[in-house]
Amino acid sequence: MHNFNRLDLNLLVTLDVLLSERNVTRAAARLNLSQPSVSVQLGKLREAFDDPLLLPGPRGMVPTPRADELREPLREALENVKRVVMANEAFDPASATNTWRVAAADYGELAVLIPTLRRLRASAPGTRLAVLENNPVRIAKRMEDGEIDLSLQTMDAVPAGLRARKLFDEHYVLVGRIGHPRLNRRPTIKQFCSMEHAIISPSGGGFQGVTDTVLDALGLSRRVVCSVPHFLVAISVIEETDLVAMLPSRLIADKPTLKRVNAPVDVPGYTMAMVWHERSHRDPSHRWLREQIAGVVGGDAEL
Template identity: 65%
Template sequence: MPGIAMNDLRRLDLNLLLTLDVLLSEHNVTRTAERLNFSQPSVSVHLAKLRDVFGDPLLLPGPRGMRPTTRADELREPLRQALEALGRAVSPASPFSPAEASNTWRVAAADYAESTVLLPAMAGMRTAAPGTRLAIMEMSPSRIARQAERGEIDLAFHTSDGAPEGLHRRVLFTERYVLAGRAGHPRLKRRPTLAQFCALEHVIVSTDGGGFRGITDEALADAGLTRRVVLSVPHFLFMMQVLASTDLVAMMPSRLVRNVSTLRVVEAPVDVPGYDLAMLWHERSHRDAAHRWLREFIVAGGNRGWPGPTSRAHSPRLPKPATLQTPRVAATSLQPASTRGNTPLAWKPADQTVRPAVRYASHPLSTRAPQSSRPGHLWRPDMRAPRYRNQCAPRFPAPSSRLRSSSATSPSDDSSMKAACDAQDPWGSQRRSAFEQGWTAHRHQHFAQQPAVTRALGRKRMGMHGDIDILTPEIRGLVRGDDLNIDLRMQRLESREARDQPAHGEGGRQLQPQDRTVRVVTRFSRRVVDLVEHAAQRTDIGFALTGKLYAPMRAQEKLHPEPVLQQRHMAADRALCHEKFLRRAGETQVAPGGFEGAQCIERRKFSSHISHEIFSCRP
């Protein structure tokens, strides 16, 4: 700003500049105070500070108010432009528009997830977001967390059991095993007996290489039986080719072999536990609008492509914030237990004579409350109306500028004030940075729709698990009912780091066990799921600005041509599967000593990092 040294800028805060902007417009301290919902003395103090900073009286007493100095006149327009630019800069990020998006999604998935999750969603994605690209990355469970943290992948698909800790996850469906063999297989005309099952020659998938024992063998062992596993393969798709061309059979995930004409599928005579397939993503993309859209679209696309969820508990759902029914607690019954300190997290019943524990923002960029509304202050009808951020907040009948002689506010005004105050922002006690001050009418409107309890809790800072932190009191409340049974954390030994295949599935017991923290939720009600999803969406509002941080990344993508994911590629599931199958089949190495000597999956590094960039460039 001309005439002010950089050091002096530190003495200026945004509030002062906003006050100056209105002062230069009104030429009147009292009217400025009314417009800013300040008291006149406060504006007077602001003006004194501004005079000190600028070294100029700025406004001089004159008839019917103040007259601007030359310096003040010079400041008016540059200041207005600067504030408008700042307002645009801190305004919430525009909502994600898939039709105009040009994102490149990077998804880590193995062949199973490609076939069961991505393919069903692809056709719709080409229609909804034709400018986006999809890169399917080679799945490496040990690297998922790191890749997600670095932003190298946007999503990953993994069995819920054994998925890396520290990532958000959403179970897409529950898979089960069936017995599959070639069409016309003489032993699969009907469901085999357990003895017949054991007599068959089996294939298993061993993602880490060369395993010949899987969860089916464990189930048989419990019954004192064994089976003959004669082939171990790294991929399901190769397995399907093997089954179609030999008399070998395999326990296969049901979704993979459904409607495959070359295979005969029957129920297995042994009960083998299934697994949950989960979608994983990192906190860095949790609140990003584009990533949210992708996740929800995959869930929705999967719903169209999947035969249907196997159980309600695992059925993918889209957030339904508009219909959320959250237990409401009247805001007027809550009162901060302590009125001193940064964050009054403890609440106590309010004294009837005390104002509701609602925080008011008196300055457009301030979180402070008018004294009359602060906890512990008695409310009198002749007190000044509560103040609110920006002009989007409800305005109350402004008392006379001369408070000493103003008329009293009617009781109805008082009650309406309380009602409107309850709809205001309770995050106010924590001073926000200038960027977070970018409140808009949209944000106010969205926030006003939030139930009272979640708003009251909303001040807690949200970290990676912030949603859970916020909802803890509500979940506690639900525990009293029948909705939630237990939420147990335990330590156990987890087997190998699986690929997309089940951790305890076929060939899944090959590596050294390792410690894992496993969360067991015996019954997680739809109501709680609603709460979590709703809170996640709500935090999007609070972190809307975070999306700005990733804007440069998206901008860089726009520098490139806009390749599009063509419909034919997305629909060509068979062609894709075959192409991938053939390549992998050719790359699969078998140790000279036979299957027993097959090494770990790291041996196939030459085939790793294969990403399928399925796109074409626009002419």
């Protein structure tokens, strides 16, 4: 590079995102720019570095060897610049225009994000919230690449090297529709096993869950007759039929159409957490977002 002093820092930010996304359209969306603008900036970067940097490939753009050399040093340099610039900068939610990107399964959406959304809209009306698919296998890499700000997941599934904060402990309750003829009182274990159950199978099609593991250890089994991939569907099934289900208690706390009773079997619950990357830990806006979530649904100290 022969013209370093004339290089716009914004071009380096664009290059960092392009190397992460390897797609001009997705990079433009993350940068809140138009696709033609990002294409123009990529042309300037190619000229500045005297290298194509990114070439068309069968599954998006492929970085050149020079681009691969730049990737990690560039990210580290931009993070250092950001820390210096924002060291004493306070976050003003009233004027903020951040787009928060949170990865969550439907439980996290229902139990954490929806309760938090009202506060976000009231305090930071210029911001946006994008809920992304929660793929635990790729969470760490997507956070490292800046694609995701936070992930909502169980504490026991937090990938090594990421920061986490406990939000709350969750437990299961037996749920059926109001007026269900077999839920006037807590059922016996025999009655529980004879009822027709619905189950949530996130991967689809499963008829075994943590409840069945507990029953199996007791030499028992229940009648699971319906398997659905999402909690909202399970709730609708229970409201409209005589099926019952073991559901997390927070999901049905304000559902007047549902009746909850304690199950005659102890099913282990889980701990919900929010997870983030070290690169975002000291960012004032990111810290503010974490505090809003913890303030709405509860939260212990950061780990």
